[in-house]
Amino acid sequence: MQKLKHLAIIMDGNGRWAQSRGEKRVEGHKVGVNVVREITTWCAQNAVTTLTLYAFSTENWKRPKYEVDFLMKMLKNYLDRELETYQKNNIRFFAIGDLDVFSSPLKEKILEVQEKTSSNTALNQVLALNYGARNEISRAILKNKQKILELNQSLEIERLIESSLDTQEFSDVDLLIRTGGEQRLSNFLLWQCSYAELFFTPTLWPDFGVSELEAIIQDFYTRHRRFGGL
Numbered sequence: 088m089q090k091l092k093h094l095a096i097i098m099d100g101n102g103r104w105a106q107s108r109g110e111k112r113v114e115g116h117k118v119g120v121n122v123v124r125e126i127t128t129w130c131a132q133n134a135v136t137t138l139t140l141y142a143f144s145t146e147n148w149k150r151p152k153y154e155v156d157f158l159m160k161m162l163k164n165y166l167d168r169e170l171e172t173y174q175k176n177n178i179r180f181f182a183i184g185d186l187d188v189f190s191s192p193l194k195e196k197i198l199e200v201q202e203k204t205s206s207n208t209a210l211n212q213v214l215a216l217n218y219g220a221r222n223e224i225s226r227a228i229l230k231n232k233q234k235i236l237e238l239n240q241s242l243e244i245e246r247l248i249e250s251s252l253d254t255q256e257f258s259d260v261d262l263l264i265r266t267g268g269e270q271r272l273s274n275f276l277l278w279q280c281s282y283a284e285l286f287f288t289p290t291l292w293p294d295f296g297v298s299e300l301e302a303i304i305q306d307f308y309t310r311h312r313r314f315g316g317l
Contacts, residue, residue: 089261089312090134091135091261091262091304091307091308092135092136092137092258092261093135093136093137093138093139093257093258093259093260093261093262093279094130094135094137094138094139094260094261094262094263094264095138095139095140095141095260095262095263095264095275095276095279095280095283096126096138096139096140096141096263096264096265096266097141097263097264097265097266097267097272097273097275098119098122098123098140098141098142098266098292098295099265099266099267099268099269099291099292100115100266100267100268100290100291100292100293100294101115101116101118101119101291101292101293102115102116102154103115103267103291104118104119104291104292104293104294105118105293112154113153113154113157115291115292115293116157116158116161117161118293119292119293120161120165122292122293122295122296123140123165124169124172125296125297126138126295126296126297126300127140127172127176127178127210127212128172128176128178129297129300130210130212131176131177131178131209131210131212132176132209135210136210136211136257136258137210137211137213137257137258138210138211138212138213139183139213139214139215139254139257139260139276140212140213140214140215141215141218141273141275142162142214142215142216142218143158143162143184143215143216143217143218144215144217144218144219144273144274144275145184145185145217145218145219145222145274146219146273146274148217159189159190159193162193162216163192163193163196166180166196166197166199166200167196169200170200170203170204173200173203173204173207173212174203174204174207176209176210177207177208177209177210178204178207178209178210178211178212179204179205179206179207179208179210179211179212180200180201180204180212180214181201181211181212181213181214182197182201182213182214182215182216183213183214183215183216183218183223183253183254184215184216184217184218184219184222184223184253185217185218185222185226186216186217188217189216189217197216211257213254213257215275215276218253218275219274220272220274220275220276220277220278221274221277223252223253223278224248224252224277224278226251227248227249227251227252228248230251231247231248231251234247235247235248248278249278252278252279254276254279257279259279259280259281259282259283260276260279260280260283261283261284261307262283262284262286262303262304262307263275263276263280263283263284263285263286264286264287264288264300264303265285265286265287265288266288266290266291266292266295267288267289267290267291267292268287268288268289268291269287270287282312284307284310284312286303286306286307288303
């Protein structure tokens with residue numbers, strides 16, 4: 088039985104959860120942060136090596152300005168508060184995506200938390216921020232365009248690109264979960280999910296919890312992963 092090393096989650100449904108209760112969409116994001124803490128802590132305590140969470144995509148800038156502004160403020164506040172949780176549970180924080188677009192205070196906070204947790208070893212918690220898989224792959228190719236022209240084997244090019252992805256130091260995704268009922272990848276970790284097991288649940292992210300996560304992981308362990316073989 089292959090170990091679950093890398094779990095990725097598309098945290099969908101915060102806005103719909105709030106709207107179903109007659110509240111503003113941002114109220115769902117507030118509750119969703121508590122679920123992030125619960126799931127992250129569980130993973131740190133149950134031998135998951137890496138947890139990657141889709142927090143803000145390159146397409147999310149299309150949302151109403153008030154919601155985007157709220158999410159940026161909430162992210163900084165989250166990192167301020169969660170540093171204690173990271174240290175207490177031996178969690179290393181890491182961010183992937185095109186971070187250059189963020190404000191200087193937010194970028195400084197991201198770097199600060201990464202540095203302060205860099206020696207933690209129980210879990211890598213990776214937040215995908217202003218992240219899009221196509222953008223990530225494009226950046227990796229542009230970074231190595233001259234080297235790519237000098238190579239003549241596709242496998243060598245593949246290895247070169249992989250070594251330049253935002254997730255270069257983490258293993259490929261074993262299990263990808265999407266909450267909220269939608270059944271698509273939405274430009275998330277397309278390269279890293281090439282052989283991931285996929286699980287879609289109708290549960291909205293604020294209602295997602297450890298008991299459902301455990302049930303999904305049990306289902307994961309019943310699957311036979313062939314990786315193209317027999």
